Amino acid sequence: MSPTDSKIMSLPQAVARMIRPGDSVALSCALEGLIPFAASQEIIRQKIGPLTLIAPIANISIDQIIAAGLAQKVIAAWVGNVSTGIGYNFRRAVEKGLPCPLEVIDHTNFSITLALEAGSRGLPMAVSRSPLGSDIALNNAHFKKFTCPHSGQALLAVKALNPEVALIHVQRADAQGNGQSWGASGFTRQAALAADRVLLTCEEIVDSEAIRSDPERTLVPGFLVEAVCEVPWGAHPAPVQGYYDLDNDFFVSYAQQTRDPEGARAWLREWVYDLSGRDAYVEKLGPETRNRLTVKHSALSTPLEYGW
Amino acid sequence: MSGYTPAEIMVTAAARQIQDHELVFVGMRLPLLAFMLAKSTHAPGAIGVFENGVIRDRPAAAPIITMGDCPNQTGALKLCGLEEVMSLLSRGRVGLGFIGGAQVDVFGNVNTHRVDLPGGKTVRLPGSGGGADIACLAGRLLIIMNHERRRLVPKVDYITSPGWGEEPNWRTAQGLTRGGPAALITSLGVFSFPQGRAMLCSLHPGVSLEQAAAETGWELESSPQLTTTPAPTDQELEIIRRFDPNRFWTK
Numbered sequence: 001m002s003p004t005d006s007k008i009m010s011l012p013q014a015v016a017r018m019i020r021p022g023d024s025v026a027l028s029c030a031l032e033g034l035i036p037f038a039a040s041q042e043i044i045r046q047k048i049g050p051l052t053l054i055a056p057i058a059n060i061s062i063d064q065i066i067a068a069g070l071a072q073k074v075i076a077a078w079v080g081n082v083s084t085g086i087g088y089n090f091r092r093a094v095e096k097g098l099p100c101p102l103e104v105i106d107h108t109n110f111s112i113t114l115a116l117e118a119g120s121r122g123l124p125m126a127v128s129r130s131p132l133g134s135d136i137a138l139n140n141a142h143f144k145k146f147t148c149p150h151s152g153q154a155l156l157a158v159k160a161l162n163p164e165v166a167l168i169h170v171q172r173a174d175a176q177g178n179g180q181s182w183g184a185s186g187f188t189r190q191a192a193l194a195a196d197r198v199l200l201t202c203e204e205i206v207d208s209e210a211i212r213s214d215p216e217r218t219l220v221p222g223f224l225v226e227a228v229c230e231v232p233w234g235a236h237p238a239p240v241q242g243y244y245d246l247d248n249d250f251f252v253s254y255a256q257q258t259r260d261p262e263g264a265r266a267w268l269r270e271w272v273y274d275l276s277g278r279d280a281y282v283e284k285l286g287p288e289t290r291n292r293l294t295v296k297h298s299a300l301s302t303p304l305e306y307g308w
Numbered sequence: 309m310s311g312y313t314p315a316e317i318m319v320t321a322a323a324r325q326i327q328d329h330e331l332v333f334v335g336m337r338l339p340l341l342a343f344m345l346a347k348s349t350h351a352p353g354a355i356g357v358f359e360n361g362v363i364r365d366r367p368a369a370a371p372i373i374t375m376g377d378c379p380n381q382t383g384a385l386k387l388c389g390l391e392e393v394m395s396l397l398s399r400g401r402v403g404l405g406f407i408g409g410a411q412v413d414v415f416g417n418v419n420t421h422r423v424d425l426p427g428g429k430t431v432r433l434p435g436s437g438g439g440a441d442i443a444c445l446a447g448r449l450l451i452i453m454n455h456e457r458r459r460l461v462p463k464v465d466y467i468t469s470p471g472w473g474e475e476p477n478w479r480t481a482q483g484l485t486r487g488g489p490a491a492l493i494t495s496l497g498v499f500s501f502p503q504g505r506a507m508l509c510s511l512h513p514g515v516s517l518e519q520a521a522a523e524t525g526w527e528l529e530s531s532p533q534l535t536t537t538p539a540p541t542d543q544e545l546e547i548i549r550r551f552d553p554n555r556f557w558t559k
Contacts, residue, residue: 031360031390032376056390057437080434082336082374087434094432106421109359109438110394117391129398130444133470133482135421136436145483154483183381184361185389238376245378248556297369299382 006175007228008205011278014227015042018165018199024052024075026116026163026195030186031057032082032246035238036169038231038278039201044068045272050100054116054163055079056109056186059238060254063087064272067264069099075142075161077109083251088258098261106136111158113187115142118160119194126158166195168220169235171242173200174208177225180217183241192220201231203243213306233282233290244293312540314495315558317512318452319345319548320540321493322406325450329353330403331396333442336374338452339406341551341558344368348547357396359438361388371551394438397445400486405446407439411464412451414506414526415478416471416489418443419464436468443469448490455494461525472504496520498537505529510537 009017019025025043028035040061043051049070053062058076065071067089080087093102107115114126132154137143142159168188170181179200181188192198198220205228211218222228237247237254258264275281282290315338322342326332328351334343343356344367355365358375363386370379381387396402409418410433420439423431443449449471453459471489473479479488492499492506496515499506508530511520521528540548552558 030376032374033360076435078435078437085434090434091432095430106435108436108440109390110398110441113390113394129483129485130394131436131440131470132444133467133473133479133484134436134440134444135467136440153485182387184358184376184387186360187390189389190391239378241378241381246373246376248373295378297382299369 007177008175009227011042011229014199014229019048023164025165026054026191027167028055028059028061029188029191033183033239034169035061035235036167036201037061038234039167041272063089066090066093073103075105077107077112081255083248084255089264115158115161116187116190116194119162120190124160128156128158163195166191166198169201172204172206173202173228174211177222177228178211178218179220181219192224197226198224200225200228201234205230231278313558316540318493320544321498326351326354331355333357333402333405335406344551345547357393371553403447405442406450407442408452411459411461413464417464417467418469419466420468421466424465439469446487451492455496455523457523457525476504507531510535512537513539
């Protein structure tokens with residue numbers, strides 16, 4: 001590898017370079033796991049907005065961007081806190097326009113995945129039967145009911161989505177940004193292919209030969225990736241298979257602390273603005289929490305023969 | 309182990325709806341426990357499909373809070389993405405799907421989007437997630453909800469997950485080719501949906517019909533064969549508590 005091939009950057013550098021005001025950003029693509037919290041919080045630290053946020057299960061990473069006043073639109077199937085239900089900043093933004101008004105385009109998990117899949121294929125729409133009969137498909141510019149010209153069935157034409165950026169966290173990547181992940185992937189594959197550019201964060205940068213030893217594990221090929229950043233604990237408090245499990249206490253205390261706007265501002269100060277970066281965040285978590293979450297019951301996969 | 313919580317009898321009643329060897333679309337919260345209970349008792353051959361992309365035929369390796377937790381992926385049959393598991397639903401391969409919600413009406417339509425309060429205020433809720441997909445596409449829909457008058461309402465403020473609409477042919481008219489609510493399991497009893505309308509078919513032990521009627525926002529109809537929901541057995545409670553040791557979901 002020549003040094004110019006490397007896509008390795010620091011996270012602040014990658015965020016500053018790749019995220020622009022007005023962008024639509026897909027994140028939290030794998031649902032409950034592998035949430036790119038380090039990247040979403042770096043966006044908050046750099047105060048880049050307004051943004052359109054695209055997610056299936058828009059977990060508290062999105063609630064935090066809303067709290068920081070950087071979101072103008074959310075396109076999602078669900079917005080909240082997976083451990084406790086309600087995302088209070090999301091509610092305040094929709095109900096009261098605080099800290100700023102928020103437009104919401106409602107989807108389902110399936111329809112938003114199909115919208116990105118259509119985007120990944122360069123097509124203007126996807127076809128789905130769900131959510132026929134749901135109010136989600138009514139008065140929503142992203143859904144049009146039509147009659148199938150082949151079968152005569154009623155179906156929905158779902159408008160394609162092509163985000164400007166996809167923020168994706170994986171377990172490991174090489175310097176060229178070939179990102180490997182194991183565990184459920186939600187709509188990560190579709191988001192990476194539909195987006196104009198991919199910002200990849202990973203727990204570890206590994207040698208390219210490690211990637212090539214198990215090529216089917218590559219979820220995001222490096223040619224789609226503009227920057228790769230090594231960020232250990234980059235998805236905390238979400239789980240990352242093989243590295244650390246869900247920090248449920250963190251989700252619960254986030255819910256308790258963000259019930260009112262003052263609490264939400266204090267939370268952002270404590271966990272984002274007052275920290276210099278992700279290293280300081282990991283330091284603040286402390287060894288006890290980190291130890292509580294790391295893998296204690298090893299389950300290795302059996303090596304495969306990829307020779308000839 | 310004679311005492312149990314309303315959540316525990318809801319989990320038990322939900323687990324009993326799972327048939328052996330069927331594909332079950334498992335939602336968050338109580339359904340996670342119901343699937344693990346069914347797997348550990350009468351439905352060892354059931355296969356759980358989770359919307360994030362987990363397909364597994366064993367209970368999780370350790371207690372979990374969300375379907376994305378590490379022990380729910382260890383020992384899975386397959387780990388993939390949303391598109392693949394949702395295609396199983398869309399293709400008609402999933403027998404049973406579970407959902408919860410904030411409001412349900414007499415036709416089994418479920419609302420997880422917004423509640424309109426008197427005086428014009430609106431409370432915004434998280435939304436569908438995979439709920440609407442399950443309600444549209446699963447073979448049978450099972451709804452789990454606390455039994456309160458503000459939740460069991462005559463008409464939901466917003467149909468997130470379509471049930472029987474407003475009459476038996478409504479689903480077909482919408483373009484839905486299968487499915488519909490089979491049961492509503494509440495903290496007070498279990499409803500079925502003959503002719504697309506909720507009918508109370510069992511009351512949990514110690515619950516009176518008057519109590520259920522008072523907590524139901526529509527005119528409660530009960531089955532002529534109204535029974536008592538079997539209480540969770542000691543074995544069932546032991547299994548539920550093994551998977552929810554801190555009583556996070558079943559307090």
